[in-house]
Amino acid sequence: MKYVDEFRDGTLARALAQRIAEAVQPDRRYRFMEFCGGHTHALSRYGLVDLLPKSIRMIHGPGCPVCVLPIGRIDMAIDLVLKHNVLLCAYGDTLRVPASQGMSLLKARAQQQGGEVRMVYATTDALQIARDNPDRQVVFFAIGFETTTPPTAFAVLQAQAEGLSNFSVLCAHVLTPPAMSALLDSGTELDGIVGPAHVSIVIGSSAYRPIAERYRIPIVISGFEPLDLMQSILMLIRQVNDGRAEIENEFTRTVSRDGNLKAQDTIARVFEFRESFEWRGLGSIAHSALRIRPEFSVFDAEQRFALPYRLVADNKACECPAILRGQKSPEACKIFGTVCTPDNPIGSCMVSSEGACAAHYQYGRHRQEVVS
Template identity: 65%
Template structure:
């Protein structure tokens, strides 16, 4: 048996689902938000919602870094890419995200030198191979991808790569969770969160404790396999039933309370918290993102190229912002699966495989509801 097979056992999954059904109090509705897009993907792929009782509901959250990056920041990247003698290195998903009828892919078609990379090391390699060109790495992601960016900046200075810089868009998970809970106009009642897995391997479980205590909401960190998610849901139901609001760790095989201290040290050395940062769907949040620290400013693309902030609206028909807040489900959007598909996305949630819209579309989780609606 492969190690991962233990966490995909159908019999054990049905047993956990039965335990959840027994634990869920009749007449009470439990609403849990999975923050991470990886969990959204697993829930859609394995049909986990179909195993849960009707009164245990999963709400999709903003946990996809491609999805939450606002259009204005993407427009800044497009403007960077169109500068002469500049190479913009970006993860592939960002190339297809639409903004005001444009995208990095369209900019490349117009002649911009946009290169798809799988890791920041590839951007460093581009800078080494092209000393006559400016190379900018379009850095996005939560705490998981931030340490490699810090290592790359340190390495660029050590090697004297003066033509390398980073357009930094790294964002912070606990701040977003707190913002969702603190929003005065929140239309979604939540009983707790399925906490992120990969992020928590870096930051640990400790950073969520203050938020859980302040808002009296349970949070269970879970792995990405189906049994991980179901076990986390059972732990959340039990917390709610007992009136507890604690941070628990289902993903003990990879996450500790303190996390990866070396990675945290690297991030603290190279980055500094931004006073505010715009999130698609959540608005402008305080201390929710990182900027390159002043002592490393010679590798900061925003400083090097004097970039200014942009504010752009999403497509009028796209409800990605509401999906990211948990106020709408993908299939509630009028253009979902019709005008908006992975081949022709109108919003960011349909681009990334971790986006809620793309996950639901790819695994057909919208079809039964659509058919029922037509027959009604």
């Protein structure tokens, strides 16, 4: 497949692995966080850990959209379905995130009462469903980082232009740079960060400059393909060795310094900052999420259905908070692989294959020691 196979070439991977092995200094340890779930998934799916020297430790970050969704937000979506009888459209992974009282959107869908839950691939699907069902309230459950935000903004503008009065958005969009800062403030010790791929297409590489300068940490923006990741890891190693803390861009084929200005403009037209937002694992972070501007409030499901947000505590045994901060690895969690599995997730990190726990369960358990 063109533009894909080139970035998954085994021979080039082995050559890069060789260069990485030569670049690491014997007396040093390298703790790198891949911020994005897309990178976590790629590392696991391609077995890249096997190609890296032991002195490099990859720590999974919180950049998995469904992992950072707090229980209270999922509860709001479930309330929309069960109490307000709406037709809720959501991205696939969102459906399995555990909510209060053992519920999830999948379980809400299976119930006889209430509205309906449909999986969509794009906001345009949700708009079409709203057009096709003029007598029903259709709500799009908007989650994700800056990657998925522009399409949501577009959907709101489109709904306004068409006068689509039965369409609204339950917005849980979050922002990458504040989360990265919060993570570094929380005491996670890192030597470098593999920066987001798709998020950076929208916000540009310059968005991370304040972080690199304030925390003196190297950041390399990386594509999601395995060779992108290996090249980025090599670039991080060189920065560490040289004592540099710069923003470097490995993903130059799509990421520019200033990002996609049109997308940024669309986001700014429709959304504004929330004063603070509760993240699963990272707690409350100021100006880290978006809500729909008052001039578009008719398309804001929170307003239309007067939905309150309630803070719900995570399951006590679940180590997702520490795992999302990179302070624990999945197998260090007592319930990993026993009570908490992808078929019956307790914590959100076990839901999406971009989540640290699910990626490890699905792809990496063979590396664990056999316990007899």
